[in-house]
Amino acid sequence: MDDFLQTVALLRARYQRPPAFNLFSVLRSSSDEVRLHSRFLAFLLDPKATHHQGTTLLNLLLKRLGIENFDSESVTVEVEYQNIDILVRNLSGQALIIENKIYAGDQDEQLWRYHQRMHAEGYAEIWTTYLTLEGSEPTERSRKSLPVILLSYEAEIVSWLKDCVSLVAREPGVRESVFQYIELLQKLTSSDQSEIYMNKLKEQILLGENLFVIADINHAFNAVLADLQIDIWERMTAYQARQYPQLGKPEISATKEAVYAYYKKAKNSKYIGLTFPFTFMKGGVYIELNHRLYSGYYCDGEQFPEDRERLMALGRLIAPNTRSSGTLFWKFPKINVNLHTPTNEDLVLLRDPQTRELIAVSLIDDMHDLLQRAHQQFA
Known part of the structure; x- marks a missing residue:
């Protein structure tokens, strides 16, 4: 080995x-x-x-x-x-x-x-x-x-x-x-390996028991990615509890079981995260996963069209030069990594505990900023 x-x-x-x-x-x-x-x-x-x-x-x-x-x-x-x-x-x-x-x-x-x-x-x-x-x-x-x-x-x-x-x-x-x-x-798409390197690597994989070892490594790699992602979610909840305790506990769909299901590619395993409902109107702020993490506003437009339109207008104030669409405002954090198919650069960032802490802090701070903007505008 x-x-x-x-x-x-x-x-x-x-x-x-x-x-x-x-x-x-x-x-x-x-x-x-x-x-x-x-x-x-x-x-x-x-x-x-x-x-x-x-x-x-x-x-x-x-x-x-x-x-x-x-x-x-x-x-x-x-x-x-x-x-x-x-x-x-x-x-x-x-x-x-x-x-x-x-x-x-x-x-x-x-x-x-x-x-x-x-x-x-x-x-x-x-x-x-x-x-x-x-x-x-x-x-x-x-x-x-x-x-x-x-x-x-x-x-x-x-x-x-x-x-x-x-x-x-x-x-x-x-x-x-x-x-x-x-x-x-x-x-x-993480397919930028050179042809010579890939051919040499395939030759090695076919030797002895290496093919079976690779299968085990693939499973272990996905488990490592899951552990790293779980660590980011846990750092988020810990930082929020320390820095913004007045928000209370979030609604959490990014559980350990959900993260492991995500890497097993289970159906409907994306869009997990943390949700903080507003106390002054319908909707709220959230941090969510769709291969990358981002923060934003949410509100059910069918049930609460007026509140959704208010948040749409706020999003246009925050980012007046963004494309016009029916999507409520959302944004990526400063450190933006792909948690689904990470590149080599992403992996370097993810394995560093300090970087994972920076990702968590950035997302919670961004989420809190969005909440404060809504509170100042509508409360």
């Missing part, structure tokens, strides 16, 4: 390349759905864009999606049309909706509303796609009975981009942009 791990460590040191310069990471957060991912994808899909490939790149993706007889000659491509991340539509009454989810959660009836909106505008053929890092399913409350095409950055988008490279080879700026975007996606 020790020899195997030592060999793997040596292979990693020799063959695994360090992260290279990436213009996308410099200019934007790698998880910026709208201003990075949606805009760049829309650029490639737009036949009128300066990649000079006309409809070729769009047709490649349509083929990969299994969409036939789509009129790509009269296409317009828009970002954030009526809150739709990417909309590809034509004069033949056809529309392709691409809902782009890096880490954000679904809104109530979101995909259903987008489909109905385009239907009301006269589009007879509508395809709705749901783009995530790993091809995840949308929630039932978002799609309702709507058929949805699942699309993943890790598989379909990276493969499509690799097909695009040879087509844009004579456009050096576009070609290098596509190369760097592929590298960014591979980093986001």
Whole structure:
């Protein structure tokens, strides 16, 4: 066992390349759905864009999606049309909706509303796609009975981009942009290991009993991730009790059982956390997990539409330049790690107790700040 791990460590040191310069990471957060991912994808899909490939790149993706007889000659491509991340539509009454989810959660009836909106505008053929890092399913409350095409950055988008490279080879700026975007996606999906390193690693895994050891390590790795996440939740509740005891005890859905279920990929195991109901109106503040941790407001719009609208207005005051949507205000903490498929950088942060404490403190402070803003505005 020790020899195997030592060999793997040596292979990693020799063959695994360090992260290279990436213009996308410099200019934007790698998880910026709208201003990075949606805009760049829309650029490639737009036949009128300066990649000079006309409809070729769009047709490649349509083929990969299994969409036939789509009129790509009269296409317009828009970002954030009526809150739709990417909309590809034509004069033949056809529309392709691409809902782009890096880490954000679904809104109530979101995909259903987008489909109905385009239907009301006269589009007879509508395809709705749901783009995530790993091809995840949308929630039932978002799609309702709507058929949805699942699309993943890790598989379909990276493969499509690799097909695009040879087509844009004579456009050096576009070609290098596509190369760097592929590298960014591979980093986001933890698939950025070098081919030589992976081949050498596979050779080692197939030797002796190593394959069975790896299976045990995989189980242990998920258990370690669960323990690290549980530690963050426990640090949050301890810090809140010390720093803001006047808030009382939160409603806790991030139990040990829930966290372990999350890593076993049990159904409906996301969206666990801590909830602090308001005492002066309906709704409250919360800290929640959807692969990453964030804090925000909540309020049931069907039961309490007036209070929800008040919180919507407060969110617009807090962040007036954010995208317009039906989602109540929420934000990531200063240290923003992926707890589902952590990158190497995330793992370095997560294994450090001081960093876990900083994550916990940041989230509770952000939550308390949101609560104070609501109290000052409405109490």
